[in-house]
Amino acid sequence: MRYSDDHVLLHTQRETQISRFRAWVMFLVPLAAILFQVYIPLFFQFLAYLELPLIVTVYFALMRRSPIGGLLVGALVGLAQDSLSKNPLGMFGITKTIIGYVAASVGMRLDVDHPLIRLILGFFFFVFHQFIFWALSRGLLEQQVNFETQRTLVLGLLNAIVAVSLFHFLDKLKERA
Amino acid sequence: MDTFLNRYRNLTVLLLVILAQLVLLAYQVKNDSDVRMIRVWAVTAVTPLARTIEGVRGGTEGFLQNYVVLRDTRSENQRLRTELGRLKIENQRLKTELETSDRAKALSVFESQSPSKMIAARVIMTALGSSGTAVFVDRGSVSGVEKGMAVVTPDGIVGKVLAAYPTASQVLLASDPSFAAGVVSQKNHVQGVLKGMGHGNCRVDYVQNEEKVESGEWFYTSGDDRIFPKGLPAGQVTSARSSNPFQEIVLEPSGLSGGLEEVLIIVQGVHQEIPDLKTAAQPVYLAPPAPSSPGDAHAVPSPATSGGGNTAPAMTTDADKIREHYQELGVAQNHKFGDNPPGTKAVDFNLQPAQGEKPAAVVKPGAERETGRRGEGGTSTPTPNTQSTAPVVPPPPTPRVSPSQPKAGARVRNP
Numbered sequence: 001m002r003y004s005d006d007h008v009l010l011h012t013q014r015e016t017q018i019s020r021f022r023a024w025v026m027f028l029v030p031l032a033a034i035l036f037q038v039y040i041p042l043f044f045q046f047l048a049y050l051e052l053p054l055i056v057t058v059y060f061a062l063m064r065r066s067p068i069g070g071l072l073v074g075a076l077v078g079l080a081q082d083s084l085s086k087n088p089l090g091m092f093g094i095t096k097t098i099i100g101y102v103a104a105s106v107g108m109r110l111d112v113d114h115p116l117i118r119l120i121l122g123f124f125f126f127v128f129h130q131f132i133f134w135a136l137s138r139g140l141l142e143q144q145v146n147f148e149t150q151r152t153l154v155l156g157l158l159n160a161i162v163a164v165s166l167f168h169f170l171d172k173l174k175e176r177a
Numbered sequence: 178m179d180t181f182l183n184r185y186r187n188l189t190v191l192l193l194v195i196l197a198q199l200v201l202l203a204y205q206v207k208n209d210s211d212v213r214m215i216r217v218w219a220v221t222a223v224t225p226l227a228r229t230i231e232g233v234r235g236g237t238e239g240f241l242q243n244y245v246v247l248r249d250t251r252s253e254n255q256r257l258r259t260e261l262g263r264l265k266i267e268n269q270r271l272k273t274e275l276e277t278s279d280r281a282k283a284l285s286v287f288e289s290q291s292p293s294k295m296i297a298a299r300v301i302m303t304a305l306g307s308s309g310t311a312v313f314v315d316r317g318s319v320s321g322v323e324k325g326m327a328v329v330t331p332d333g334i335v336g337k338v339l340a341a342y343p344t345a346s347q348v349l350l351a352s353d354p355s356f357a358a359g360v361v362s363q364k365n366h367v368q369g370v371l372k373g374m375g376h377g378n379c380r381v382d383y384v385q386n387e388e389k390v391e392s393g394e395w396f397y398t399s400g401d402d403r404i405f406p407k408g409l410p411a412g413q414v415t416s417a418r419s420s421n422p423f424q425e426i427v428l429e430p431s432g433l434s435g436g437l438e439e440v441l442i443i444v445q446g447v448h449q450e451i452p453d454l455k456t457a458a459q460p461v462y463l464a465p466p467a468p469s470s471p472g473d474a475h476a477v478p479s480p481a482t483s484g485g486g487n488t489a490p491a492m493t494t495d496a497d498k499i500r501e502h503y504q505e506l507g508v509a510q511n512h513k514f515g516d517n518p519p520g521t522k523a524v525d526f527n528l529q530p531a532q533g534e535k536p537a538a539v540v541k542p543g544a545e546r547e548t549g550r551r552g553e554g555g556t557s558t559p560t561p562n563t564q565s566t567a568p569v570v571p572p573p574p575t576p577r578v579s580p581s582q583p584k585a586g587a588r589v590r591n592p
Contacts, residue, residue, distance in 0.1 A: 067187035075194050090202030094195055101191045140199075140214070141206060 019063035020175040029170065030056050030077045038084050049155050051126060053077050055163045057096050058125045059170055061103035062112040070107075074100025088141070095132045099125055113171075115164055122163030126156040210324045212340050220313075220342040227302045228315055266290070266331055287331040287441065293406055294445035295329075296320055300437045301345065310353035310373065311336075314440060317344045325404060327443040333410040333431030334358065334398060335440050348440070351379055351411075351430045359401035360411045363451060365389050368399060371411055371428065379412060381426040390417040390426055397451045408449030 033052035041048035057077050061070030078096030082089045103125060110117055130152045137143045182189055203215035242251050266287060288295045298314035316322050318341040328335040328348050336350040337358075349356055356373040360381060367388040369381035384390060394414045400407030412428040419425075503526055507514055512524045 068190045071187075071191050071194055075198065079198070088202050088206045090198040090205075093198045094202070097191065097194050097198065101187070105187075140202060142208065 018065050021060070021063075021173060022175055025173045026060070026073075029173070030060075030073070030080070034077070034080055034084065037081070049158065050162055051129065051159055052162075052166075053081050053092075054096065054099065054126060054129050055122065055159065055166055056170075057100050058103045058121065058163065059167050061100040062107035062121070063174070065104060065107045067101050067104040067108075070100035070104030071097045072100070074098070074103075091133065091136055091141075094136060095129055098132055099129050102128070115168075118164050118167050119160045122160030122167075123156045126159045127152055130156075210318060210341050212324075212342065216340070217342055220345055220347075224301070224313070224315075224317075224342070224345040227313070231299075231301045262331065292447035292449065293443045294447075295441040295443050296322070298322075298328075298346070298440050298442055300348075300440065310350045310356075310375065311339060312348050312350065312437060313345045314348055314442070315345055316442060317342045317346050319343050321444055322346045322442055327405045327409075327446060328440050329405075329409055329443060330432050330437075330440055332434060333412060334405055335432040335437065337404050338442065346442070350433060350437075352377060352433060357402070358405050358411065359399040360396040361399040361451065362390055362414075363395040363397060364391070365394075366451075368401075369396070369426065371396065371430075374427075377429070377433070378415065379428045379430050381414075381428055382423060384424045384426055386419045386422075386424055388424065390414060390424060392416060396428055400448050404446075406443065406446035406448045408451050 030053065033056040036052050037048075037050070057070075057074045060073045064070060064073075074096035075093050078091075078093035079089060081092040081096070085092065103121070106112070106121065110121075112118060112121065131147065134145060134147045137145050200215070203218060204213060206214040208214060208217055285297065288297065296316055298316040298320075300312050301315045302313045303311070314328075322338055322341045324338055324341050326338040326341075328337060334351055336348045336353070336356060339347040339349040341347075350373070351358070351371065352373040352375065354373050354375045356371075356379075358371045359368070360371045361368050365388065367384055367390055369384040371379050372382055373379050381390075381396060392414050394417075396411040396414065398405040398407055398409040398411055410431050412430040412432075415427050415429050417424055417426045503524070504514070506526055506528055507524050510524055510528065512521075
């Protein structure tokens with residue numbers, strides 16, 4: 001299958017229309033993602049590598065195509081994640097705020113309904129998320145942590161695959177026009 | 178402005194949200210020194226500006242005073258400061274000579290002479306809202322400064338480090354009411370707690386009314402507070418009177434008397450002795466030095482020989498003397514202790530030294546036990562028959578009258 005730039009870049013009104021979700025979806029999906037992140041690794045430790053709150057943030061930001069909406073979703077999800085983690089409040093908040101803003105900005109320009117684009121974006125935003133968090137840890141908290149590039153890339157690929165599947169599921173929760 | 182915000186509305190909201198979370202983050206996070214990051218960032222941001230302003234001000238003022246306004250007066254003042262600083266350092270038993278005039282040099286001399294490890298720092302600004310009882314110095318955690326370190330000058334104690342930021346530190350002065358340090362008086366060694374009074378003077382608390390403290394008496398740090406090493410001058414008593422339940426002792430802190438410009442931060446404190454109060458025409462008795470050789474052990478020290486000069490012999494114990502005696506015997510018999518192959522003939526410790534006209538010292542029982550461990554048939558006393566394996570009869574004990582060992586005679590074995 002071959003995709004040209006015309007297919008990737010948005011240029012039709014259908015593609016630029018903003019996806020809308022019901023309020024309970026906007027509330028329960030991030031909450032479920034955070035609870036998944038908190039509880040499931042207690043029983044299945046390998047699932048701790050999944051960044052479901054990030055994937056959900058990216059999804060809503062991409063679909064809403066509103067930078068302010070995206071950054072607010074990112075800030076709320078991040079702060080909620082912070083409140084349940086050992087990190088100081090704001091570490092995940094700042095990270096996901098930036099992710100939400102960038103994702104919404106990207107969503108305004110790309111056809112984010114395409115699976116390949118979603119895979120690439122999922123990979124990119126995971127690596128970007130890890131990098132911002134690492135930079136904040138070193139710069140603001142003076143923590144001597146290393147950025148494990150190879151591990152981050154592998155986990156980014158895994159999260160991207162999960163993101164594509166999850167995005168497909170979340171598409172079904174869109175409000176029909 | 179509205180147009181600008183509307184145009185960059187998304188970016189503005191992004192920055193505001195991030196800023197809000199940064200403030201939230203900075204408020205709750207503390208660094209290794211238990212200081213909130215928001216304070217660290219604020220001080221780090223302000224310190225370079227304050228340092229620059231202070232540098233420009235100091236440079237301009239120094240230039241004007243040195244070359245424009247008061248050239249002669251300045252040089253005269255520097256000469257007098259050198260002389261004053263030298264005398265103060267000598268009075269504090271540092272026995273050094275201050276040959277330069279500025280206070281930075283005096284600090285370095287004091288720093289080099291003091292057993293404590295110190296770093297010099299310059300006062301750059303006063304802390305806000307502290308009524309002038311806290312200042313900032315231009316050395317911080319990057320230079321090794323930590324919270325709780327003592328801050329001094331050659332004149333006396335100044336305060337302690339309240340918070341250490343990367344490029345600066347906040348110093349709580351001794352005049353602050355929340356400051357406290359353990360002190361002891363020079364003359365009668367009265368213990369107390371030095372506390373600030375919020376203005377220039379300090380007070381010494383918890384001194385019983387029965388204790389004798391006089392006006393003009395010096396207080397020194399006692400070293401009990403684990404901040405200030407013992408022996409640093411704290412200040413001079415200006416008034417002392419009885420009160421309930423403790424004395425009211427007001428003290429002028431010597432470290433804050435001359436205005437603060439440069440200070441020393443004690444990174445690693447070493448206790449010093451509190452200098453004795455020199456009183457005139459008071460007889461001093463110095464104990465006689467210990468005898469330096471076994472033969473001298475019988476000698477009765479006389480007061481005439483106890484002058485207390487600088488050539489006093491090193492103190493040695495009887496065990497040391499016996500050890501030296503055995504080593505001499507080993508050398509005389511070409512024996513190297515610890516370096517002999519199996520089968521080597523053992524040293525005969527009963528052998529009388531060739532040049533030993535004088536008898537060996539009376540051996541104490543403790544030394545006899547050591548001798549018994551070293552060789553079979555070894556005895557505490559040399560005998561004329563050096564090759565004999567028969568039991569050796571020790572000579573009658575000689576009473577010892579050394580004042581340093583009054584009970585030695587009672588421990589000598591009776592034949």
